Structure formats: structure tokens, C-alpha cells
Amino acid sequence: MINVNNLNKSFNELHVLKNITETIEKGEKVVIVGPSGSGKSTFLRCLNLMERPTSGEIFVDGVDITRLPEKEVNLIRRRMGMVFQHFNLFPHLTIKKNITLAPVKLKLMTQEEADRVAEELLAKVGLSDKAEQYPNQLSGGQKQRIAIARSLAMNPEIMLFDEPTSALDPEMVGEVLNLMKELADDGMTMVVVTHEMGFAREVASRVMFMDEGMIVEQNTPAEFFANPRSPRLKEFLSKVL
């Protein structure tokens, strides 16, 4: 589904991603782990062009999205949901409006259709009673569940998660991870940047370790955690597990 070829990204002098070549297949659940500053978030953000690569190609279903004009990039982004560390809900809109804004303004649904979808999604994330409230009235975990529902309203083919639980109080991490697990069980293609090793072990079909802008090692979760090969991954795992 996504083919990344020789991807490089630099912020001025800082070379963040170094010649990354990688393929993500439909239905895969790829979990990316690694130390801070390893480039894992930047890699994820390149996949829907939140960051523009310095060089290299990103093919989505065979189309190189780095060469597309902005308008067509927006069409690609509709198919790729993204969940942010800091939720980025729209504070001036009710929860329901947060969910329905994009499908309605992009003329994919009427307001009535979108409202119905929103109600279904709110039921799915277990927050039906919050429809008419505002984001500031919710807890962090609830906000993130709404952010996931908002992405799902666009009916995406793939979901990108950028450290979705890093800004949450510990007792709220579980509810968000459970929802993500449900999504995975539904067959959603997912790429998740996280520090939650338990989630990686349980949900991932493939775990990727990034360090210093490169994918150092990847494997099935069982092998990844039981038999790390590179010294850097061994060192990393010894610190986080």
C-alpha cells in the first residue's frame, strides 16, 4: 500500500531521516519504537506529507505523492487518518461538530449523514453522552478517543498514530490503547509511533526500531523482544523493559 524509497529529511543542518526504504502492506500493524530524536515521528509525518521530504519518493498505491500538487495531496490525506500526541481537537466546536466538520465541508456527506456517522463513532469509542460538549470539558483520554473518532469519520484506509498516549495521565493510557486494539482487530492498516512496549508486543504485526534516522532492525514482536540482534536495540530494550 505504501512504498517508501530512499527517503531523506533534513531540518537545516540536522539530518533526521537517512535513506529510508520501506514497504507497508494493507492490513499491517506496524509499530515504530526508538529513542527520542530517532526520527520516528518525522518518518510517520512524512507518510501523509505533514513534513515534506527533502528527497526520496513515497508511493501510495503506486502514485508518488511527493510529486503531487497540493490539491491532490489533500485527496490522499483524506484516505489517511492521523492521530496526534496533543489531540488537536477543535476547541471552538462541539464534539459532534469536531467529527462532522471535515466530511461535511469536503462535501462527502450531508450534515444529517455525518451526524449519523458521528453518533455511530461516538458509540464505538464509548462517548455517546459527550456529543454536545466541548473538548475542554473532556479528560485527556476522552479527547484522544474523540480524535480517533474524528479521523475515522473520513473512512480512512490507513491510520497513523503519532505517540497517541504520550501526553496522557497514566490511568488514561489504557482506554486509548484498548480502542486502538479494537481498530486493529477490525483489520485497519495502522502505523503507530509509541513508547508502549506492551501494545507493540500484543498488537503489532511488525515492530520497527529506529535510531539516528535509520531503521536499525525490525521483526515480528515475539522475535523483536526475545531475540534483538543489534547492540543498539539490545541497549534500548534493556532500558525500556
Next chain:
Amino acid sequence: MDFIMQGFADFGEKFYDNFIKDARWQYLTDGLANTLIITFLSIIIGLILGFLIAIVRSTHDKTGKLGFLNVIAKLYLTVIRGTPVVVQLLIIYFVIFGSFDIDKLIVAVIAFGLNSAAYVAEIVRSGIMSIDNGQFEAGSSLGLGYIQTMIYIILPQALKNVLPALANEFIVLLKETSVSGYIAISDLTKGGDIIRSLTYEAFLPLIAVAVIYLVMVMFLSFLVTKLERRLAKNDKR
């Protein structure tokens, strides 16, 4: 006792001379009407133009596009904010419209509108730039284009943040229109001045003018304070 009575009688006579005789109070009410018309129409021009400039400037800051328009906008802001409004008014009246027969009120509206736009632009721009970049990212990650993100996500939040500052700008504008007399418009200030020149009495007409401005400004400030409180309350919901 006589002394005080005499004082009241003098005051009454002066009050009569300055305001009642020959319906001189009409200089003030007609002037006030002109002041309000100029202020109101300038606000509208200032808002529309100011918003456009703010959007050009912040689009350039965020995306690097619109380079040419941004240079023009910056030049505009520098010139307007770097020169006194009276000078701008005189230039627009005597230089730009010098050879046209045009209603002076329209000239004043254009001058104050163009002037206010520069200040509105910077206020709105600061509001746009104060919105977290994550809001832009959330919008575009959902497939919304830049303009849609701006209209539905950024501007409503930015506008709410800068509403009090905008209201204050309009209070300042109300007072600044008092220089309209420079192009012989009978605004409120000029009205007081005309009475002064008729009665050779400075105190009463000028104090009356000052009191009228003060009451209007106090009333508007009161509204702004109420507005700020309401906005703060909404934030807590």
C-alpha cells in the same frame, strides 16, 4: 448668597449663549452624527481590508507563498503606521482627490478606513499566529485545504482571541476622527470649535465636546469589558 446666585445666573446666561441661542446645540448634534458616520463606515473598511492583509501576511509567514502581496502589505503597514493620520487625511484630500469634486465625508471615511485597516491587520495577524500549529495540522490531516482550514478552524478561534483588541482599536478610531476638521468636515470637535468662534467662549463648548467623547468611550469600554468577561466564561466551559 448673592455671590452664588450671581454665579448661577452667569452660568445660565453662558449656557444659553453657547447652546440654546440660535439652536447652537445643533452644531454639536450634527457634528456628532458626522463623527459617528465616519467612524462606523471606516470600521467596516478597516475590517474588510485589515482581514485581507492579515490573511496575506500570515499565509506568507506560514507557507512562504504570496511573496509579492506580502511585500506590498508590509510596505502599506509601514507607511500607514509610520505617519500621522492627520497627514494621511490631508494627502488623500488635497493630493489624491485634489482635482475631484468628492464629498468630504467620503474622503474621511477612506482615509480613516485605510488607516484603521493597518492596525486591524496586525491585530488579526497576531490572532492567527497565536493559534497552535496543531490546529492547522489537524485540519490538513483530515484533507481540508489551506483556505478551508483557515475559514472553519483558524479564523473563528483567532477572531475570538482578538475581539477585545479589535474593539479597543475602534474606540481609538472614534477619537481619532476628531481631526476631520482639518479638511473642513463639521464633526463633533469642529462643531464645538464653531460655537467657540461664535461666542468667544472656550470653556463650555469644548468641555461639552470632551464630555460627549468621554461618555461614548466609557460606554464602549463598558461593552468591551462585558464582552471580555463573556469570552472568558466561554473558555471555562
